[in-house]
Amino acid sequence: MFNRVEICGKSASEDGKARGIELIIEEDLGLKVDDIRIVEAYNFQGNFSNDEILTLRNSLFCDKVYQNSFVGFHHLTEEEYDFAIEVAYKTGVTDNVGKTASKGMEYILKRDVKENDVKSSTLYLFRGNIKKNDIELIASKVLCNTLIEDYYIFYRTDAKKSIDYKFNFETAEKIKPYEVVNLEVSDEELMKISREGILSLSLEEMTTIRDYYRDEKIKSERKAKDLPDNPTDIELELFAQTWSEHCKHKIFAAEITYENCGEVKVIDSLFKTYIKKSAEIIKGKRDDLLSLFKDNSGVVKFNDEWAYCVKVETHNSPSALDPYGGAMTGIVGVNRDILGTGIGAYPIFNTDVFCFGDPFIDNKEVPDGLLHPRRIFRGVHRGIKDGGNESGIPTVNGSISFDNSFLGKPLVFCGTGGLLPLKVNGKDSYEKYTKSGDLIVMVGGKIGKDGIHGATFSSDHLSEKSPTSAVQIGDPITQKKMVDFIIEARDKDLYSGLTDNGAGGLASSVGEMATFTNGAVLYLEKCPLKYSGLKPWEILLSEAQERMTVSVPKDKIDDFLELSKLRDVESTAIGEFTENGLFECFYNGERISSVSMNFLHNGVPKYKLKAKWKNNEEKKVEFIDEDIAQSIKNLLKRPNIASKEYWVRMYDHEVGARTVVKPFMGKNNDGPSDGAVLKIFPNSNEGLVVTHGIVPRYSEYDTYCMAANAVDEAVRQAACLGANPDKLVGLDNFCWADPVESASTPDGKYKLAQLVRACEALYDLTIKYNCPCISGKDSMKNDYLRDGKKISILQTLLFTVVGKVEDIRKSVTFYFKKPDSKIYLIGDTKSELAASEYYLMKNIKGGFVPKVDPDAALANYKKLYGAITDGLILSAHDLSDGGLSVALIEAAFSGKVGCDVDLSVFGGNLSLTDILFSESPSRILVSVNPENEKKLLEIFGKNGVLYLGETTSGDNISVRYKDKIVLNENLTALKNIWKNALIF
Incomplete structure (x- = not known):
């Protein structure tokens, strides 16, 4: 009824x-x-x-x-x-x-x-x-x-019409345990199977799988188990998920022949050569790096009793289809990465970084099949808000960038940090202890069709044929109960290991944990379902949310299930970890899958790719701005610079009572912080800093500079907040347009060369800054293809930094604190405006891309840390988008303090536009009390900083250059321009 x-x-x-x-x-x-x-x-x-x-x-x-x-x-x-x-x-x-x-x-x-x-x-x-x-x-x-x-x-x-609701997923046919997939077909048919099955497997990969089943030993073993010679559908789906770009990172693992200006070298794995190698070198110099690249997140020692862990994920493809669901499952999914780290960590903060198309673009300019950037923006924002707020986890740091290259696929970066004791029940907390014979227990939500083919779908470009089943819907309230239950079970020593059910669902989580014992067996009919009618392969691959896979020793299963029931969390034993070298699945008593663990995890063919770099010639641009004041006003309205408070304020920054430096600070708490500082424990003044760097627009000229600037920006912001420069760690998140040469990507060699250069920059900068990557992620197919037209994103590296703040009471914020303080600029300014916000606003091509000098930068960051530790610094604000002009105005209006500066101190061949709008990296605007000027100059040297002027008691900014006033504006008016530009 x-x-x-x-x-x-x-x-x-x-x-x-x-x-x-x-x-x-x-x-x-x-x-x-x-x-x-x-x-x-x-x-x-x-x-x-x-x-x-x-x-x-x-x-x-x-x-x-x-x-x-x-x-x-x-x-x-x-x-x-x-x-x-x-x-x-x-x-x-x-x-x-x-x-x-x-x-x-x-x-x-x-x-x-x-x-x-x-x-x-x-x-x-x-x-x-x-x-x-x-x-x-x-x-x-x-x-x-x-x-x-x-x-x-x-x-x-x-008016009398009613709505026909269907309440249950119905199937007219009895569920068959499996279908046999015939691989003894032509190459064209093999690729048709891959395409139509949304397997995203290449021809070489399909033939490698076919050859596995042709092996006489495998045939004999399968015959003894009453399995067909060809793969079952669940086996083929398992290979596709495990070998997907999303899970296997095949481009970063590839052998690349790289040509740069006539010189050729062979790179065996970008990940091993640049990212992992730099981390290993730095780990040899530090004693706080506990777990790198082997778990759901990296783990770092915080003090003698606690460690912290951090992970940043991307959820681009799902967010393009369903912005709300994609973003929500992105944030709750990375929360589970933290929960699944080691023996279980507790999430304490979230971060989010987005890249969208122009929110003010005309509807007619949005290609068919794509959502308008405003709709994506609103949906993603609401998903992150609901996912974080309802989970009781504060969102403490993030940013939003805009460029129409992101019309095809938005970038949605979701990050989480967590805490775990160094020891749990006498064992290292950052290890897992799963053993053969432990039961496989699925904890949390039920399984539905949500997210099926999520891993393989996100490993390909977006198109009008992208599957709706890849969309997931999160339930943060259910997950919150699960998190609390897992931590309680951890402390009671009721399980031996765990991981989250993310991309690939049980196929991925059980498959990964099975590597600890070299085998697993699943009984898929035992899995709790949202509704009837799911095929066994769908049960295995579903990415339905709020689920963890936990290994529970048999002698502890009763206590585990009893506690689960008490906390109203669903837990079901669905299999067992084995040591027979096989991943096996049964359904209602019938064996439907049996594949070699070694082949499943190590059998994927290694890509062999070619990359070729071509230099972009840099030329000086001669340009005279006749109305500096109006340009600055227009700059403040640009989406990349304008205030995001209207949107970000809806996130909960305070839950958990740890946030000391918040996303908005200043006299009215509405100015843009350089990052966040968290007080971790009530009885200690130790803290963590959280910052990030992202400048995709530079990749149009040189991805080395793009990546180097991203790293420097994140480290620079941490320095501004008072973090210890010797105790920083980083996370690398690459989002790239398809870099593999093909008919649809004829410029693949160049795009791959861009990736090589970005990795080289990441290696160079992390080594110089002693800031290793502890975790990371790559998303390699960020293109939209329809009717032969392709939209590819700007190549993007997000670099997130987390680090130790020895005493949060000494943390420094960005805004001017009072009148009559002295304003100084740390770092060199050069004529570096290529792809700057100013040049983009003026539609100017060319110029010089900002280049990082890491030796000079690090020396200044360490000096700044000493000055902050000594209590000399009133404010510190990094220069980034918009250069000095924007940094000065933000620091002034946020502190409700005027300023009077003279730019004539800049020497060399710099023009006024260079001085005001250059985005040269590694620069920091600081203010000090007059009595501390001498000490500041002693630390930096007379040539290490530039004296710009002083703060005033008025509501005005006055800028002089060569005896002329070039800017004289009311700060409240400028703030209103900045604050209201991105409200819709």
């Missing part, structure tokens, strides 16, 4: 969400509606008495203080409206509200309610004269993501 309860606010005029949707419809579609009313509906099937429904209305669904409730399709049949749109998740997509409602119904009614018998939906009632095709636009472009949701349109004339 179908039941429905509708909930709406008592006062429609106070519905802020409705007003926000009205604004989006007007801004994005150019349509004006008179009014919107929003109704939340709970649809459920089953036998419920009128008294039970009344109880649910009053006790669960409705807050009678400000809401009204109705039974049935009240609003569609009784209320006034011109048209209505109802939106609900498609069958099989996680419905968190419906799931939570079913739990509440069980609790209140004291009886079982099936999770899939409850479905939430949202009804939008519109007043206004809107054409039918425009109503379709409102539904599909604003209210509904048709990949994961359905929408239904009603007109007042259809």
Whole structure:
């Protein structure tokens, strides 16, 4: 029996969400509606008495203080409206509200309610004269993501019409344990199998798998196990997942023949040659690097009792399809990476960095099949907000960059840091202790179709054929319960190892953990499912969220399951770790998979690729700006520079009570911090700094400079905040357009050479800064291809830095603190404006790309650390986007302090535009009390810093150059320009 309860606010005029949707419809579609009313509906099937429904209305669904409730399709049949749109998740997509409602119904009614018998939906009632095709636009472009949701349109004339809801995933046929995939076919047919199966396997990989099954020994073994000569569908899917670019990082592991200006060298693995090697060299000099590149995140010693770990992931492809779900599962997924580190770490902070297309681009300029950048922006932002806030983890650091190269695929970087004791139950916490005979236990959510082929899909370019099943929906509340349960079970010594279920689901998590024992067996019928009808291979590969795989010794399984039940967390034993060298799966007693662990993990063919670099000639640009003041105002409005507070303020920065230096600081707490500082324990002043660097626009000229500047920016910001430069660690996240030469990527050799140069820069800078990469990730197929047209991202390296702050009380913030302090600039300014925000604004090509001198930079950072430790520095602000002009203005208006500076001190052949807008790296703007000037000069030397001027008591910035006033502006007016430019 179908039941429905509708909930709406008592006062429609106070519905802020409705007003926000009205604004989006007007801004994005150019349509004006008179009014919107929003109704939340709970649809459920089953036998419920009128008294039970009344109880649910009053006790669960409705807050009678400000809401009204109705039974049935009240609003569609009784209320006034011109048209209505109802939106609900498609069958099989996680419905968190419906799931939570079913739990509440069980609790209140004291009886079982099936999770899939409850479905939430949202009804939008519109007043206004809107054409039918425009109503379709409102539904599909604003209210509904048709990949994961359905929408239904009603007109007042259809008032008696109801909605046909389907509550269960139904299948008309009995589930077959497996299908046999015939690989004894032509090369063309092999590639067709790969394409149509979304396997993303190359011809060489397909033939390698075919040859494995042709081996007489393998044939004999399979015959003895009653398995076919050819692979079963679950086996082929397992190979595709394990060998995917996403999981195997085949480009970074490739043998590359690299040509640069006639010189040729062979690189055996970019990862081993540059990233891992530099970390190993630095590890030999430091005693705090505990675990690098062998776990879900890197682990670093914090003090004698605790360690911290950090991981940053990307969720680009899912976020392009479903911005909200993609971003949410990105952040809750990286939370699980931390939980799955060592024997289990507790997440304490999040970071997020986004790259989008121009949010103000005209709708007509957005290619078919792509979402408008504004819609992606809003969805990603909401996903990160909900994922972090509802998990109780503060978002402490991040940034947003804009460029139309990100129209095809947005970049969504999600990071998390966590804590773990150095010892847990007398053992090193950063190791795993899984043994043969331990049970495989799946903990957390149930399995559904969400995220199937996520790993293989993200290993290819985006197109109109990208699978909707790759989209996932997160449930942070369920995950929060799981996190707390896992940490409690850890401390009770109830399990021996764990990892998260991310890309590839059980195939990946069990496959990885099975390497500790050299084997595993799974009984897939034991896996708890969201609904019936999933095929065994879908159960194995599903990336349904909120799940961990845990190894539990048999003598502890009862205690583990008892605690799990007590904490209302679902845990199920689904198999056992073995040592027979096989990954095996059964379904209802029938063996459906048996593959060699060695071949599964080591059998993938090694790429052999070619890269060729060509230098871009740099030339000086002669340009005179006739209106410096107006240029600065225009610069402050640019999306990459303008305030992001309107969006970022919605994140919870305070939960956990650790954030000391927050994302916004200043007299009004609305200025842009260089990074975050966290006080880790209440009884200690030790802290952590969190910063990052990202400058994709430089890669248009030279990816070496792009990568070097990203590293320097992150280290520079950490220096500004008072971090110990000897105790910094980094994380590298590469996002690249396809660098493998092919018919669709004819410039693959150059793009691969760009990757080589970026890795060379990463090696050089991490060695110089003694800042090793402890973890990282690469995303190598960030292209959109449709109808022969391709959009490729700017090659991008995000470099995240985390490090020790010895005493958080000495941390320094970026804004000027008071009048009459002295302003100095640390670091050299050069004519380096290629790809700068200023040149981009002026549409100027050419110039010189900013280049890092790491020796000079590190010397200054160490001197600054000494000055901060001695209490000499009032403020320190790094110069980045927009150069000196933006840094001065931000420091002044955030502190509500004026400034009077003279730029005539800059020597050489620098022009005024060079001085104001150059983005030369390694520069820091500091202010000191007059009595500390002498000490500052003693530390840096008279030629090590430039005296620019002093702060004033007014609300004005005055800039002179060669006896002329070139800028004289009210700071409040400049701040308003900066603060309001990115609100939509």
